[in-house]
Amino acid sequence: MKKIQIYDTSLRDGTQSEDINLTNDDKLKIALKLDELGIDFIEGGWPGSNPVDMAFFNEIKKFSLRHAKIAAFGSTHHPGFTAENDPNLRNLLSSGADVCTIFGKTWDIHATEALRIPLELNLDIIHDSVAFLKSMGRDVVFDAEHFFDGFKANQEYALAAITAAYGAGAQTLSLCDTNGGTLPHEVYQIIQQIAKALPDAQLGIHAHNDCELAVANSIAAIQAGATHVQGTINGIGERCGNANLCSIIPTLELKFNDEYTTLGKEKLALLTSTSAFVTDVANIMPFNRQPFVGRSAFAHKGGVHASAVNRNSALYEHIDPEIVGNRQRVLLTELAGRANIVNMAKKFGFHLDKNEPVVKGLLNELKKRSSMGYDYAAAEASVELLLLKKLGRRGVREFFKLNQFRVLELKEAQDLDPISEASVIVEVEGVTEHTAATGRGPVNSLDNALRKALCNFYPRLSEMKLLDFKVRVMTAEDPAGGGTASFVRVLVESGDHLSRWVTVGVSYNIIEASWQAVADSITYKLYKDEHEQRAQIEKS
């Protein structure tokens, strides 16, 4: 098996995503998680470019990593300095990182137009920068910026540039498709040529996703002889992002009959949770359709697929989702059968028979409500609650009962924001609670008032966050004639430190629909916690 080095640049190139902004603490957390996953190199930032990046290198030294080497990123020396007195290279050294990664120009036009220096001088700069870092005892990765575009424009010069880095002692020549415009067959051919020209050099690939081909380009590079691949968790990065390690790693491990190894197969089970961790820390929206690790990656909706998947997973799944720490989800649609309901109940520890009246009853209820617009394919938690309620004594108990809510919006002038206030009367554990709260809008006020009423009884509610809130107006299905009188469907996504769930509400009134979804979400959280607690007690 050929070992392929995995070089993660989530903390440097990844933070060039326009919606990502990491604190030093965020970066440390992610680095430790990447180390746990078994990443070979963690590029922590560009010391000297900003204070957060330098702080990272100072802090990370205090941790003893299991496996990963820390890399610091920077450029070749400035034409105005020698390598020895270049502040940028000095910063790389003082970062204390095991590996220094420096980028240099390999596309002739970039030397002349962006750096505005003669082509020969650029080669000297590359050579001297690498040689200096080597002489100071550092391993050097040379990032050959715009290598593929450069090679297409001027083969001889691009080769000369990486040869300069190689001759000066660079450990790895990382060939970058900086603009992301190169195609897989081009990457393959060019890397084959370079491998022939520099047969003893270690070649790497650094791809961007501007043509949705970054994973394919990385794989093609490896097939052509590269043994080092750079990328980011979830493919975060500038413009369309970097090559997605969450796709490259399992593809190399699982799809090549053991020709390649990266982290080792046993580490793959951490992939889904690592992906979710980075999304959480960066506070960005997860991309549900993300391959291997996304929430929808193994979700089956189609009637034909869903029933076949029940018989034999391999029929409609390219890998077993558990290998990468993910799970299969069979979504309930209007066309779903009783078998799905029996399967779903099993998840909660209820063994039902297909012919029990409760199964038939639930199916009818689901069909009726789906035709009203309840989107149960999206809102699994609401389906589960419906099942648990139908199960009566065996299922979920009523954690609270609403007696009244009142929401008031008052806008007192054209240029003033409205004031929002909600009050709630609920029965909780035999006690009647009457609370009121303000909030940022009607749903937030209502949510605040309800939590106020419940939090003394159920303190773990404070762990729960509302993550997303979607409203869809169902004009076409509205018997009353469209517009602001339409039916609305509200989907609420909530989560705690353990999981995420989606609930649904439908009404012509957006406040009522939101209430239904929020109330379901809170009930789901409370049931889930009790269920887990019971399971813990039974174990011990």
Next chain:
Amino acid sequence: MKKIQIYDTSLRDGTQSEDINLTNDDKLKIALKLDELGIDFIEGGWPGSNPVDMAFFNEIKKFSLRHAKIAAFGSTHHPGFTAENDPNLRNLLSSGADVCTIFGKTWDIHATEALRIPLELNLDIIHDSVAFLKSMGRDVVFDAEHFFDGFKANQEYALAAITAAYGAGAQTLSLCDTNGGTLPHEVYQIIQQIAKALPDAQLGIHAHNDCELAVANSIAAIQAGATHVQGTINGIGERCGNANLCSIIPTLELKFNDEYTTLGKEKLALLTSTSAFVTDVANIMPFNRQPFVGRSAFAHKGGVHASAVNRNSALYEHIDPEIVGNRQRVLLTELAGRANIVNMAKKFGFHLDKNEPVVKGLLNELKKRSSMGYDYAAAEASVELLLLKKLGRRGVREFFKLNQFRVLELKEAQDLDPISEASVIVEVEGVTEHTAATGRGPVNSLDNALRKALCNFYPRLSEMKLLDFKVRVMTAEDPAGGGTASFVRVLVESGDHLSRWVTVGVSYNIIEASWQAVADSITYKLYKDEHEQRAQIEKS
């Protein structure tokens, strides 16, 4: 140039995305947009599988499309029927679609395990199904389900299956990577073999994105000889989605030195707006990092890149964003154009100079409000009103002024719908009106109360209807932390017998955001009517 057929299945396979649920009206809108883009085939659904799909085929006939052919999807005939009396094939015929696309089993294990029939019988079923549809005068695309997995498991049988379809007269053999687990080099090799075995057949590719390789697989198939590619707008679809046509089309048009043509280069400028349109209609979150058409696709954040891009775009952009209807965004120093505003004003009959202060003022206002989430690309009527307001005396007058609104929602028991009431104090033509109304939900009540106040002054308001109402939560841009406290954007589409217009409102409070959009919409109607009246008078 080799013509590659583009076959869109957004309306069929795309709707298998777990978060997508399209009404018939949604599907018609998208189909017309795809036709405008120049898509060759639009697969509208599976007639007979559900009422929405059949309704689509009945309705789409009423439109005369410019270029696209409509395709209906279904399976080969059921083993219990002959082709002639199979209800599924009958539905395909009665859909009236130009093209019938039927999928059949080509992986031996699927015939024996999913269909549970002998292998020979499956070949007969394929042959007879295609032959029957051909005999009824339809063009047939044969979707060879699981072709690549099938070919790897049993070459001879997979080839026999597509040969059966080909022999029966199928126009196109679309080879499907149904589970999405095949790699580009495998797709390339297998298609080359098939092209050798069936040299006169038209081959197609239908790829799924489970390894983040669907675009690469589609491109590899075309390089190996396929001339028909199936996919969806934005790569929507079950699990990780289908091959993304928004990436495949520009890659084929722009990256192969005119070796291939698809829609024609001049159509590419519609790509970004088509992508946004589908996202809007489906009411899903746009994926900012999406290649070519995403909001971030040409956004430059890094200091080095951003400054170099200002000097010479080609240094850090693989294509000119305007070719695909997108635009460059330099995030630190955003420089929008005044020329755009001058053009917009011209539409309303105002001839402004680029250097007038009003132009500069409007530009600043638009930038500020866009960064708050106002989607002026979708809500042109709101941009126009903003311009007209900035123009002062020359522009729009204030038809009404809000002094106060109050909205009350009262829910008196868990199983009762809330009661909704709104009151409004507005000044209209110098008179203060105080009105109250109930409605189906808070926004409808507010709309009713406002109209009650205005209708005596502006009777033509009764012609105006609110046609659609869309809510989008902008979690990512919310400084206060997501959930029910997020910013919401409301888009309202209104119309009268003459035209349709869209307005926008943004607030953390959904009632306030709705108010803004509704108030803009009413103002727009009143301005439009006065403007037309004036034009009439000037003419006569």
